[in-house]
Amino acid sequence: MNGSELIVQPSTPTIGAEVSGLDLSAPLSEPLRTELRAALCRYSVLFFRDQDLQPTQQLELARAFGTVEETPHPKFEPAPGCPAVSVVVNDAERPPDVNVWHTDLTFRERPVAACVLYCVECPPSGGDTLWTSMRAAYQSLSPALQAYLKTLRARHRLPVDGIDPALLAKAPTQDTEAVQPVVCRIPETDQEYLFVNRVYTQRILDVPAHESAALLHMLGGLAEIPEFQVRFSWREGSLAIWDNRCTQHYAVADYYPQRRVMHRVTVAGAAPVAAGEPPS
Secondary structure, eight states: OOOSSOEESSSSSSSSSEEEETTSSOOOHHHHHHHHHHHHHHHSSEEEEOOOOOOHHEEEEHHGGGBBBBSTTTTTTTTTTTTEEEEEESHHHOOOOOOOBOTTTTTTTSSOOOEEEEEEEEOOOOOOEEEEEHHHHHHHHHHHHHHHHHEEEEEOOOOTTTTOHHHHHHSOOOEEEEEEESSOTTTOOOEEEEETTTTTEEEEEOHHHHHHHHHHHHHHHHHTTTGGGEEEOTTTEEEEEEEESSSEEEOOOTTSSSSSEEEEEEEEEOOEEEEEOOOO
């Protein structure tokens, strides 16, 4: 059974917190679910240690944060009997390839809201994941630049060159391009954040190409500032939940060719809300 209080220890002053005192394999009461959602809004990434989760239990945990995307990720094998849980395996034959700062699936009209990642098997060392706060990145800018960025929108696109068309056909949605606000807000808290990344954001609209390129280069570089980041070292049984809206992440590929196995669940999202846009 779980108690009624979370033990939450901030990982850095800016982003991330380690949560203890919970057995995530046990059902969570509605008050605990509410507390976890509030903690995720506050810290953007939550970390848990020493959990023993079956795929169905991880899936139930993810449902505390919203509607789970039930369609299997086309790039990964589904967990046996639980297709909403993707089995992410990296080893000598399947090298890690997400060692770049990004926010998941921003080329979709409704990007992923949150992700739940559980470590099943990890290498003896290495394989950390970093997250960066795009709220802190936005707050670091001058008020004049903040105001200007709020007027802009950008095109996000999936780079389809080299992707197997069969994978695209099996994707949960065939969206490959969307126009998103450059600055968004979290409806639950009204906090504002930058919503651009170097993987999917192709062009800021209604400005000259050279201005778009310069802005995207500058804004993309903010993700790399250590003061906005948290770094997590995985162990078997570790779990991370992150708000995909206002963070970027980077999976360090230093463990290749060693083996790492993760179970991944995604929570469906809504269309990003532009900063300054009234509630619907």
